[in-house]
Amino acid sequence: MKSALSSSSPANGSTTPESVPLLDLSRQYKTIREEVLAAIARVCDSQSFILGPEVEALEGEISALIGASGAVGCASGTEALWLALVAAGVKPGDSVITTAFSFFASASAIVRAGATPVFVDVDPGSLNLDADLVHRLLRTKQPETLRAILPVHLYGQCADMDAFDRIAQEFEVALVEDAAQAIGAEWRGRSAGSLGITAAFSFYPTKNLSAYGDAGMVTTTCPRMAEHMRQLRNHGSPRRYYHHEFGWNGRMDGIQAAVLRVKLAHLADWNRSRQQHAATYDQLFAGAGLTSNPSSDKSGAPVRSLARSPHATHVFHQYVVRAQRRDELRKFLAERRIGSEIYYPLPLHLQPVFSYLGLKAGDMPVSEQAAREVLALPMFPELTEAEIRCVVEGIAEFYS
Ligand SMILES: Cc1ncc(COP(=O)(O)O)c(C=O)c1O
Incomplete structure (x- = not known):
């Protein structure tokens, strides 16, 4: 898995980062x-x-x-x-x-x-x-x-x-x-x-x-x-x-x-950077043999991307994957100082405040499964390719 990662184009920032934040607003502020x-x-x-x-x-x-x-x-x-x-x-x-x-x-x-x-x-x-x-x-x-x-x-x-x-x-x-x-x-x-x-x-x-x-x-x-x-x-x-x-x-x-x-005034450029980062993630995941097609959840691949509609221009507020053993993976990444987040760990129909609606576990199976699998990875315009590479390498190591 690692050789596939290291064989792609050179990083813009060649040294391996010591940590990768989920979001770093201070870079934009500068x-x-x-x-x-x-x-x-x-x-x-x-x-x-x-x-x-x-x-x-x-x-x-x-x-x-x-x-x-x-x-x-x-x-x-x-x-x-x-x-x-x-x-x-x-x-x-x-x-x-x-x-x-x-x-x-x-x-x-x-x-x-x-x-x-x-x-x-x-x-x-x-x-x-x-x-x-x-x-x-x-x-x-x-x-x-x-x-x-x-x-x-x-x-x-x-x-x-x-x-x-x-x-x-x-x-x-x-x-x-x-x-x-x-x-x-x-x-x-x-x-x-x-x-x-x-x-x-x-x-x-x-x-x-x-x-x-x-x-x-x-x-x-x-x-x-x-x-x-x-x-x-x-x-x-x-x-x-x-x-x-x-x-x-x-x-x-x-x-x-x-x-x-x-x-x-910067939004269009920043959104373009997010789209480029998403493409880099996609390419590195595929190159490492980690991802499968979003519509085939029986492929056995440890990471699945979400489907993208050909009619939608996605601005990647978040880059989210569905991951096997998601919570263990998140812990593993945190130990390597790689940020991630779960949006959202509990679907809305199961929130205690909505118990008056009378809904229960099993009523929205797709949302419930998503809540167990989704993981948002570092994504912000100023993220570097070296950082994205580090995230994908960390994930590859976890599943190796
Ligand atoms: C999908 C969605 N709806 C509504 C909101 C609420 O926005 P705010 O936090 O600005 O009140 C958010 C923000 O977190 C959101 O992600």
């Missing part, structure tokens, strides 16, 4: 430090800390990037999901279909909108919400209360938005995107965030476009909804001290917007 500090100083000089010109400018830039008719800056990706759902018409008593395999906020935002999540299992190849299962569920028993479908573009790859678009039209429900992990991703050349009626992005510090704190953005293809979300993020208030509905304080800070504007 490349943009002056720009970021100048942007923060600009906000301090203006003393405009909440919403204001930086947030408005960022909204315009993201709206143009995504091809949306409106973008509304807010306090976090979780807040963005709530805004997206409420603007799409989700209200108390409704239900919303979403994936059983995502970060908690995909489901908790539904609950916060007063609705009930209806969990559906994921596609075994991509681990995105399974459109066939959603369609089957709706054909057999469409809940009368169903208001929306919320696919998550997991790890930076769009869910099958052709299928979800057809389903949303057939059953007359809103299509809302959880694009928290997918800024810059595309489906058939259209940007994530412009594929549903509303969409939520997170700028949490680990994301592909990340703030220096919490921040999020909701985009929409409907100008009327953008206006509604602007009010909702500011106490349901169209005019200061006049309140038409119960909104919330979900506003974005000027400093976060200023930092995000600096980083937005």
Whole structure:
């Protein structure tokens, strides 16, 4: 296995690294430090800390990037999901279909909108919400209360938005995107965030476009909804001290917007670097004879990649594999100071807080198996080829 690894092209950084972090934000900071500090100083000089010109400018830039008719800056990706759902018409008593395999906020935002999540299992190849299962569920028993479908573009790859678009039209429900992990991703050349009626992005510090704190953005293809979300993020208030509905304080800070504007100019390059790193991982894994085709889980290969749709431009928020003896492998890598993470160790339908839904182990077998097998490997734009090689060599050693 090792000879296959060492025979490929030379590393950009020839010495073997002593450790490989899962994510190292300080490397990126070094490349943009002056720009970021100048942007923060600009906000301090203006003393405009909440919403204001930086947030408005960022909204315009993201709206143009995504091809949306409106973008509304807010306090976090979780807040963005709530805004997206409420603007799409989700209200108390409704239900919303979403994936059983995502970060908690995909489901908790539904609950916060007063609705009930209806969990559906994921596609075994991509681990995105399974459109066939959603369609089957709706054909057999469409809940009368169903208001929306919320696919998550997991790890930076769009869910099958052709299928979800057809389903949303057939059953007359809103299509809302959880694009928290997918800024810059595309489906058939259209940007994530412009594929549903509303969409939520997170700028949490680990994301592909990340703030220096919490921040999020909701985009929409409907100008009327953008206006509604602007009010909702500011106490349901169209005019200061006049309140038409119960909104919330979900506003974005000027400093976060200023930092995000600096980083937005680099996003395309950073996403390209992630794609190159993913290709390097793929090539090294294949060269070492470690991986098998994602659709053949009986091949006996110790590591399986996830399926990639030919219609999706993946931005690799995470590079995730499915690994045999995953927990032992993770420990082995940690001993060699190689970072990894499990996104996610417990599917949403088995979270104790959702026990009121009456779901049990075995109800979402694909999500449950994924939770036992997935492992995210180091992935960030500044990662070096030598580091990727070190990760794959470590994995090869474990299985040798
Ligand atoms: C799929 C998904 N949805 C929603 C969120 C929530 O975003 P935030 O942490 O900015 O509230 C995240 C972020 O972790 C996420 O990964």
